[in-house]
Amino acid sequence: MMVAPKPLFHVGHVPVYGDVILAPMAGYSDVPYRALCRAYGSAMHYTEFVPVEVLLGRQVAERFRMRLDKQPGERPMVFQIFGNDARLILQAAQRIVAWGPDVIDVNMGCSTRKVSGRGAGVGMMPQPALVAETFRLLSTHLPVPVTGKIRLGWDAVQQNYLEIARIMEDNGAALIAMHGRTKSQKYDGRADWDAIARLKQTVSVPVIGNGDVQSPADIERMKAHTGCDAVMIGRAAIGNPWIFARRCREDVGLVDVVTAVRRHALEMARYYGESLGLTQFRKHLKQYAAGFPELEAMMPTLLTATTLSEFENYLAEVEIRDWRLEIDRSLISNL
Numbered sequence: 011m012m013v014a015p016k017p018l019f020h021v022g023h024v025p026v027y028g029d030v031i032l033a034p035m036a037g038y039s040d041v042p043y044r045a046l047c048r049a050y051g052s053a054m055h056y057t058e059f060v061p062v063e064v065l066l067g068r069q070v071a072e073r074f075r076m077r078l079d080k081q082p083g084e085r086p087m088v089f090q091i092f093g094n095d096a097r098l099i100l101q102a103a104q105r106i107v108a109w110g111p112d113v114i115d116v117n118m119g120c121s122t123r124k125v126s127g128r129g130a131g132v133g134m135m136p137q138p139a140l141v142a143e144t145f146r147l148l149s150t151h152l153p154v155p156v157t158g159k160i161r162l163g164w165d166a167v168q169q170n171y172l173e174i175a176r177i178m179e180d181n182g183a184a185l186i187a188m189h190g191r192t193k194s195q196k197y198d199g200r201a202d203w204d205a206i207a208r209l210k211q212t213v214s215v216p217v218i219g220n221g222d223v224q225s226p227a228d229i230e231r232m233k234a235h236t237g238c239d240a241v242m243i244g245r246a247a248i249g250n251p252w253i254f255a256r257r258c259r260e261d262v263g264l265v266d267v268v269t270a271v272r273r274h275a276l277e278m279a280r281y282y283g284e285s286l287g288l289t290q291f292r293k294h295l296k297q298y299a300a301g302f303p304e305l306e307a308m309m310p311t312l313l314t315a316t317t318l319s320e321f322e323n324y325l326a327e328v329e330i331r332d333w334r335l336e337i338d339r340s341l342i343s344n345l
């Protein structure tokens with residue numbers, strides 16, 4: 011008899027079956043990349059963030075509409091939006107509910123001046139009344155759970171994440187994800203995991219910890235240190251989907267990397283079309299190749315490929331060179 015898997019936690023009524031989650035990353039966590047991460051075990055997916063103003067226009071620009079695409083069966087799927095006006099955030103959320111998210115998330119962590127400078131992203135954190143109204147409206151009027159992704163606060167002095175988290179929870183947030191840095195830190199310094207532990211002790215909704223998880227050992231360390239319900243991984247997952255299978259990057263061989271590169275390139279080509287897909291794939295490819303001299307040496311050639319078959323041929327060349335090396339090595343060791 012098949013035993014049904016047990017959810018590790020719920021976002022409102024939505025079950026989540028794992029504890030490692032790909033972070034939303036604009037320019038990276040698109041449909042093709044998420045397909046790879048899901049295959050290796052990422053338990054829940056966020057879209058790249060989308061500004062609410064774009065969603066309220068008469069026609070949503072294609073590049074933003076694509077950000078809210080998802081694959082059949084890609085669940086739970088969290089659509090992430092950002093804005094600085096509670097009513098507009100609600101209207102945008104109501105519009106995209108028809109596109110099938112399991113959860114809607116409000117980005118309260120983006121630190122770029124363009125976003126935070128106008129009171130959106132982490133710019134919401136110094137505005138507790140705006141946070142309260144946003145979560146009250148969304149949790150009252152949407153048929154799906156509402157969550158938020160925050161930072162510690164604006165700067166070292168204004169670390170108001172506990173106050174903001176309580177406000178979110180009191181106004182219906184079903185989960186809080188936190189990147190353990192302030193706005194002024196951007197990505198500098200180390201993420202504060204003690205703060206994530208304090209957040210977990212303060213709220214009763216599930217907490218996702220985020221920041222500086224780079225290896226399977228870090229996943230366990232963050233969980234033990236903070237008690238968080240799940241760990242979210244961003245930069246360390248680029249070119250490294252194996253982290254979702256709790257596999258160390260050092261243990262991944264060239265054959266595995268070439269297999270992942272082949273699959274990822276194919277997903278990109280299918281989704282964006284061959285030429286654009288391969289261009290968009292370049293930034294991923296550089297990360298996959300890191301630490302593999304055979305692949306790094308082939309990089310200038312691989313980057314010129316404009317069709318999938320060209321790309322495949324160059325990849326096959328990498329494999330052939332690797333086999334030749336293997337054969338040479340075994341001949342030498344048998345001498």
Ligand SMILES: Cc1cc2nc3c(=O)[nH]c(=O)nc-3n(C[C@H](O)[C@H](O)[C@H](O)COP(=O)(O)O)c2cc1C
Pocket residue numbers: 033034035036037038057058059090117119120159189220221222223242243244245246
């Ligand atoms: C290129 C890039 C794009 C990002 N885009 C988003 C985004 O769209 N939404 C969001 O909430 N966070 C975004 N982030 C922040 C990440 O989700 C995450 O919080 C941050 O990278 C810290 O986690 P890490 O140390 O595992 O990378 C982005 C980060 C990077 C590096």
